[in-house]
Amino acid sequence: MDPQRTPLYEEHCKAQATLVDFAGWSLPIHYGSQLQEHHAVRNEAGVFDVSHMTVIDIKGDNVRSFLRYLLANDVAKLPLKKALYGCMLNESGGIIDDLIVYYLRESPAYYRMVVNAATREKDIVWIKKQAEPFNIDIEVCQDIAMIALQGPLALSKLASVLSPACMNAVSSLARFEACTEGHWFIARTGYTGEDGVEIILPEKEAPLLWQQLLNNGVKPCGLGARDTLRLEAGMHLYGSDMDENVTPLESGLGWTVSFEDSDRNFIGKAALLQQKAEGVKHRFVGLILAAKGVLRNHQRIVCANADDGEITSGSFSPTLQQAIAMARIPASVKESHCQVDMRGRLLPACIVKLPFVRKMKDNQSISSCDEAQVQPSSGVYK
Amino acid sequence: MSEIPADLKYTDSHEWVRDEGNGVCTVGITFHAQHLLGDLVFVELPDVKKALTAGEEAGVVESVKAASDVYSPVTGTITAINETLASTPELINEDPYIDGWLFKVKLEDEDELESLLNAEEYAEKITEED
Numbered sequence: 097m098d099p100q101r102t103p104l105y106e107e108h109c110k111a112q113a114t115l116v117d118f119a120g121w122s123l124p125i126h127y128g129s130q131l132q133e134h135h136a137v138r139n140e141a142g143v144f145d146v147s148h149m150t151v152i153d154i155k156g157d158n159v160r161s162f163l164r165y166l167l168a169n170d171v172a173k174l175p176l177k178k179a180l181y182g183c184m185l186n187e188s189g190g191i192i193d194d195l196i197v198y199y200l201r202e203s204p205a206y207y208r209m210v211v212n213a214a215t216r217e218k219d220i221v222w223i224k225k226q227a228e229p230f231n232i233d234i235e236v237c238q239d240i241a242m243i244a245l246q247g248p249l250a251l252s253k254l255a256s257v258l259s260p261a262c263m264n265a266v267s268s269l270a271r272f273e274a275c276t277e278g279h280w281f282i283a284r285t286g287y288t289g290e291d292g293v294e295i296i297l298p299e300k301e302a303p304l305l306w307q308q309l310l311n312n313g314v315k316p317c318g319l320g321a322r323d324t325l326r327l328e329a330g331m332h333l334y335g336s337d338m339d340e341n342v343t344p345l346e347s348g349l350g351w352t353v354s355f356e357d358s359d360r361n362f363i364g365k366a367a368l369l370q371q372k373a374e375g376v377k378h379r380f381v382g383l384i385l386a387a388k389g390v391l392r393n394h395q396r397i398v399c400a401n402a403d404d405g406e407i408t409s410g411s412f413s414p415t416l417q418q419a420i421a422m423a424r425i426p427a428s429v430k431e432s433h434c435q436v437d438m439r440g441r442l443l444p445a446c447i448v449k450l451p452f453v454r455k456m457k458d459n460q461s462i463s464s465c466d467e468a469q470v471q472p473s474s475g476v477y478k
Numbered sequence: 479m480s481e482i483p484a485d486l487k488y489t490d491s492h493e494w495v496r497d498e499g500n501g502v503c504t505v506g507i508t509f510h511a512q513h514l515l516g517d518l519v520f521v522e523l524p525d526v527k528k529a530l531t532a533g534e535e536a537g538v539v540e541s542v543k544a545a546s547d548v549y550s551p552v553t554g555t556i557t558a559i560n561e562t563l564a565s566t567p568e569l570i571n572e573d574p575y576i577d578g579w580l581f582k583v584k585l586e587d588e589d590e591l592e593s594l595l596n597a598e599e600y601a602e603k604i605t606e607e608d
Contacts, residue, residue, distance in 0.1 A: 131517040
């Protein structure tokens, strides 16, 4: 079957994008240089077509109770307009998908969920099945486009194309807040570690917004840059960093699971409590390669006095100019370094905390790999 | 710049070979190869004076997306490598046939170049792959 086209397909062709089939959608991997697109988002502003994402609106009086049961994170702590990131688990605690949920209206309650494209069908089936006892209205949004405008200049670029009314609403948004303005939904969220917005709008209006942003010097960016940006920002990719075979606790996502309200039951809770009681056997870390080369998914991690670990997402960090990765290693590993099996050669790497690149106001802090640390006198490394 | 210069020879594995005369040839990867790989970030080249057989692994080019082996198109001895690629691997993307060259080989048998693909044959090959 031919991949589906987003409402911005023609724009991508005009911009000479290299298109790939991603989760059944024809999407740009880059428009010439993935590295330049990455730097544009870190330093100025870039725009992504993320219309492949699945948007699900959930409305009704029981939605809050439903979402408190469906998700491992607790929407009860979510103020109006705010977004919450979390996981949807199966009974064993395995991750069906990660998602973001926005709380848009109090009464009758209205929440909007954005879930992954690759998991669209199974998510919808699962959500509808779990919702049966709750008598709520679930609508998968059709005929929409989603545009992510990201980077330190994102909001000022947006100001030059939005109507004053719309921009007023956007200016008042704090981080992780969302608003609706007519048929547009604008959230100050993203998947790059930068400031910016994600806009969901009617598909017919998407090409004009896209063109206006490009005319204002915003760089179109593809899935390639999206992946290196989210990896630097320590953000997970479903299907690579976690799936139904692992729990949030062994995926560096324990912070998205809320046990605070002991009266709240959620799907997977019993399994997670059991795993906690028995001890979580893996932890999720960042790696920086202390040698030349590029870390790749599924490479083996060799740790001192412990079982092997595995890279879940590896790539080259354009900001650090070094290979970085997210990896699952045995919880028992105490050392701050390890080795990576790169096509038969064991190369040294530093174990670091995520994220690799963090924006604090206007300052950027980046992780570093202390080379002295990974050259032990024992001569373990060549 | 032509994407498949007519004056070069090519391999099935997307290397190009330029006859420099006096039994030496220059090797790189084609425009098509660098386009498939995307932005290159790391290049591993053979040592100078290393003897290589045609088809033998000579080095690795790594892009953000993937690692790819580079094979020696001919049998001979490495006489030079492009050292500037260590700090500027993007030269391979920007100018694969001139500044982005990888290594030079002193041919064991100068006639070996005749056995490689010409531009037309290489163009046909990549059309078939698409």
